[in-house]
Amino acid sequence: MTGPSISDAVIEIQGVTKAFGDRQVLGGIDLTLREHEAIALIGASGSGKSTLLRCIDLLVEIDDGDILLDGEVITDPSVDPVAVRRRLGFVFQAFNLFPHMSVIDNVTLGAVRAHGESRKEANERARQLLERFGLGGRENDKPDQLSGGQQQRVALTRALAGRPRALLLDEVTSALDPELVGDVLDAVRDLKQEGMTMLIATHEMSFAREVADEVAFLHEGRIIEQGSPERILAEPERPETRRFLRRLLAAGRI
Amino acid sequence: MVLTSEGWPDVQETFFSADAFKTSFPEILKGFWLDVKLFVGVEIVVLILGLLIAVIRTSKVPALFPIRVLAAIYCDFFRGVPVILLVYLIGFGIPALELSGMPDDPVILAAIALSLAYSSYVAEVYRAGIASIHPSQSDAGLATGLTRIQTLRFVVIPQAIRRVRPPLLNDFISLQKDVALVSVLGIAEAFRIAQIETLSTFNYTPLLAAALLYLAVTIPMARILDHITAREQINA
Numbered sequence A: 001m002t003g004p005s006i007s008d009a010v011i012e013i014q015g016v017t018k019a020f021g022d023r024q025v026l027g028g029i030d031l032t033l034r035e036h037e038a039i040a041l042i043g044a045s046g047s048g049k050s051t052l053l054r055c056i057d058l059l060v061e062i063d064d065g066d067i068l069l070d071g072e073v074i075t076d077p078s079v080d081p082v083a084v085r086r087r088l089g090f091v092f093q094a095f096n097l098f099p100h101m102s103v104i105d106n107v108t109l110g111a112v113r114a115h116g117e118s119r120k121e122a123n124e125r126a127r128q129l130l131e132r133f134g135l136g137g138r139e140n141d142k143p144d145q146l147s148g149g150q151q152q153r154v155a156l157t158r159a160l161a162g163r164p165r166a167l168l169l170d171e172v173t174s175a176l177d178p179e180l181v182g183d184v185l186d187a188v189r190d191l192k193q194e195g196m197t198m199l200i201a202t203h204e205m206s207f208a209r210e211v212a213d214e215v216a217f218l219h220e221g222r223i224i225e226q227g228s229p230e231r232i233l234a235e236p237e238r239p240e241t242r243r244f245l246r247r248l249l250a251a252g253r254i
Numbered sequence B: 001m002v003l004t005s006e007g008w009p010d011v012q013e014t015f016f017s018a019d020a021f022k023t024s025f026p027e028i029l030k031g032f033w034l035d036v037k038l039f040v041g042v043e044i045v046v047l048i049l050g051l052l053i054a055v056i057r058t059s060k061v062p063a064l065f066p067i068r069v070l071a072a073i074y075c076d077f078f079r080g081v082p083v084i085l086l087v088y089l090i091g092f093g094i095p096a097l098e099l100s101g102m103p104d105d106p107v108i109l110a111a112i113a114l115s116l117a118y119s120s121y122v123a124e125v126y127r128a129g130i131a132s133i134h135p136s137q138s139d140a141g142l143a144t145g146l147t148r149i150q151t152l153r154f155v156v157i158p159q160a161i162r163r164v165r166p167p168l169l170n171d172f173i174s175l176q177k178d179v180a181l182v183s184v185l186g187i188a189e190a191f192r193i194a195q196i197e198t199l200s201t202f203n204y205t206p207l208l209a210a211a212l213l214y215l216a217v218t219i220p221m222a223r224i225l226d227h228i229t230a231r232e233q234i235n236a
Ligand SMILES: Nc1ncnc2c1ncn2[C@@H]1O[C@H](COP(=O)(O)OP(=O)(O)OP(=O)(O)O)[C@@H](O)[C@H]1O
Pocket: A020, A025, A043, A044, A045, A046, A047, A048, A049, A050, A051, A052, A171
């Protein structure tokens, strides 16, 4: 299934399928994420957004197809998944911070243990990143002493600490109170301006509109429509997309 | 003796004799030192071995399947056999086999028997703790670039241990008492010495002296346990 890779493609997904038992969750996904590009992955709950992101980070094994990172097939059994994950950053919907560690230890754990940085250099960089995301002075707090928005920014910092080639963001704002969404949104917008390559699963249409270069609409495990945010959000072609957007509009999420 | 004695003075003399206490206590205390050494040594082995077994039992690597089965059998077996029976079996059985290279020191054999029993209890405690950590924590560890073993070591196990500290300490207290079981091998530990004294003098005070020594370590442990449990309830 491996086709010729596009030169500036960072992540290429080619004919990826995944079933849990007899439930087909991904039904043949093709998607290319280029350098400095941000793609928003939208779709109803259960359409397979999280599963796709987890497949890319090799947290879930795919059934068929290929996923490439910088032209290398990473879904081949001979590839070391740990080495792949060290090149990617993942931010979870529920933050998944390590509750027994301080904020700074959350951020430096991967840098020190996975990337072999010295404690000193990891701490310095973590401090800079935390400062940048408005978390200066919170280094020694435990995650449960922070608000949801702060926790998610710590999670974002943790993902960035490994200097990822691309960031995979899984509904990073949907566990947050509406008034806290803005902080995280700003942080992600910032990263985009800096040129970070990102795949963003989201229910938050402001993400799609303000951060993404492309929007891909996932429906029952297939990307049935893809294009610029303006076009997809304003004049979707597929009835499924229209229905999805109408429902979001009714729920006041656009 | 107890049944035939009438009235408080007799009871006092048989159970609370100051003289008998004074003469027997130094010997019992010496014996108790062996209990303490046994207990500390076994506890260290148990904490490490129990964790190892729990990690094996909770692993999902297909290649470890045969070891997982062995670990499950280990736990079922040693949890299911009364400790005193294990002490007998190993304490008398192993020397009887006359295998070369096998230890025949009853203290070592007793330590092995207690380690086998308690590592199976403690493994189950750890296992419950590991199982209680949500898989999303492992996901986060892996996504951070850690290996599976690093994820266990830095993310899952520290949280699991925190969660099972009360039951772990409970087993700790049980072990402190169960070291007395090794007296069946004729090891001169506190209970055994007290027993011998009692049999030769027909006075039960030495047993009471031994009981006080056990209480001197188990009661502080129980208070520590209460303290930790209370603190955890506040945090939760
Ligand atoms: N580990 C798993 N085992 C079995 N089924 C799973 C597993 N993970 C996901 N699924 C199923 O796969 C389908 C897609 O789930 P997924 O989480 O990818 O959807 P999603 O688009 O991210 O939804 P949401 O918007 O609610 O997060 C769902 O029906 C879900 O129940």
